[in-house]
Amino acid sequence: MESELKAELSLFRDNVIRFIDNEIIPHYEQWERDEIIPRDLWNKLGAQGFLALDIPEEYGGYASPYIFTTVLIEEFQRKNCSSLGVPMTVHSDIVAHYVLNNGTEAQKSKYLPKMVTGECVGAIAMTEPGTGSDLQGIRTTAKRDGDDYILNGSKTFITNGQHCDMVIVVARTNLDTPGSKGTSLFIVDCDAEGFIRGRNLEKIGLHASDTSELSFQDVRVPASAILGELDAGFFVLMGELQRERLSLAIGSVSAAEGILADTIAYVKEREAFGKPISQLQNTRFKLAEMSTEIRVNRAFVNDCVDQFIKGSLDVATVSMAKLSTTEMQNRVADGCLQLHGGYGYMREYGVSRAYVDARVQRIYGGTSEIMKELISRDLLK
């Protein structure tokens, strides 16, 4: 049984790599310049079975073990395609799982099959202009009106904000209690009246990933749009953060592996002082250090994946993984860029993209500082 799974997994990995090489890499630079991917790429990814693949078959998914999801994250990151890997993670590992784990039967049947095919692109709107990591400070409101709720507020930095067909919105439903007890999640269809997509934000990296401001002006949704229990939004959020942070950690290690491999190839080619720079001790030691750092983090993340599959991954551990891997990824990207010299500063070189793409990994999904807060809370409890 295990060897069968292994064979299947290896076949799947080959498929993913082939798809990236043939369908993504040739167009990737253009999409980066366009600062968006074509909408139908989502359908292509769906047709390949690359979206929300661990969703049960009754909702159109493939019920693939989690390990297949990790392969997807790994290969998109290793190939330096974070602008796709990140939006796919938001869609498949965050939004689809929010719906699967907290949705009503009607919500699951309505959204999940279309999310698997790519017909429906998902987004999640938590962050607001005034609040990033601090979800307690959310100001978007949902006021009861008969059987409906009326949403008002602004969100920002929303991944898939331009392409999304549905968005999970975090809003205050009870202003008389602290945010942790008076917040709910709503599924909003993007054709709803009063839903306004803002501009596609210009970022220092992840250029092809569309990231937007969204605003909600008297958007009316039925009470059946609530995801999970009323006023219990924070429980839902807390329950889903592990998967999100684990995805980021897997991505960071894989991205570092990819860029290191590219850099090893480069230093063997590039000559200075009459020999390949791979023969300089400084180069060799830097590579050794980076490779060691990657390996340690790889072992940690693989262990986290095992624990996650068993259901025993705790908050402090996944926070350590996110903190450690994303900081490591940034050090490796910086070190690899340095070894590329002047070429590393040119955008046509993959390492320069890896460098700017890496930077946000320490910010979204809870900043490094939030991770330290969570870890220390656990240590001192």
Next chain:
Amino acid sequence: MRLTEDHIAIRETIAKFIDNEINPYCDEWEKAGIFPAHALFKKMGDLGLLGIAKPAEYGGMGLDYSYQIIFSEELGRIRSGGVSMAIGVQTDMSTPALAKHGSDELKRKFLTKAISGEAVFSIAVSEPHAGSDVAAIKTRAVKDGDDYIINGTKMWITNSTQADYLCLLCNTEGDHPHKNKSMIIVPTNLKGISFSERLDKLGMRSSDTAQIFFDDVRVPQSNLVGVEGAGFIYQMQQFQEERLYATAGTLKNMEDCINDTIDYARERQVFGQSVLDNQVVHFRLAELQTEVSALRALVYDAVDGYINNEDVTLKASMAKLKAGRLVREVTDSCLQYWGGNGFMWDNPVSRAYRDSRLLSIGGGADEIMLGIICKQMGTLPRKKH
């Protein structure tokens, strides 16, 4: 370095110029991927700002180098690294050797124009296969009658598409890589010179950078700076000023970054208090400011030595190494406290983050600085033959 009233007066002139003539336009120039070098340099030349430490007989102010470093330091306030770098190329990277070793005729012909701002200068050293390894350049100038005929390719040349003159380092006669190089002033309008498209860089977006191709370019031998074969030495000396400029130029840049972050963190509320009120944040900013102040002391110390005609290779290299590393640390740490806003393109700190990544690469990479420092410390192994 003791600052006199004259130093302060010059600093104020530059500060005013930056506030009125440069900073209001930085966003526009960043978007355009170029800035109007001729118009800007002419204005600066009219104020005498492009020749502060250059001889008075060629239009300069004839002041000592401490005034020049005050100028460089103030350029760090420019809100677009590409613009300050371009000015530095004109004043501290492509003209020091000409001023020091050029013939009177050459200086009258070219240096005067650099100082007056009538012409834009570039320094052409790096090549596609030879960045920090300057000795490995392949561009060659061969004598033909009274001329040189130049062939080769130069890479990552700042100001190049707008430049009128290049300070070109190339090979002339001989095989010894440190004794076969010469420095030649090359007008860019000569037959046989062409440019690549502007290079697409991670930062320094307002600066035009391109590759330059030389195909049988004919230049009079009188354009040679100093003596033939001394180019490598001249460039190594010229690098001292480049490195002092580059280091001084990061000081206020880092301080602006720290101060912008303090302002932002003071306003931004998180978990019921300002971001700044978190101990890790104000402690971290204190550490960074401490390092910037220490670096300033090192730069000023090097400048004192330079004014006294001491060899400041060691100090200038240490300063450049430290600056390249510190500016990465400062911009990275500050960006973090801006959270998601820090990852956005139109943010002063994210621009500084992208721009400043170049410092550890350009003008001799960190690894080159380390090599020079080791040599000065007597720890660099002798080459085995």
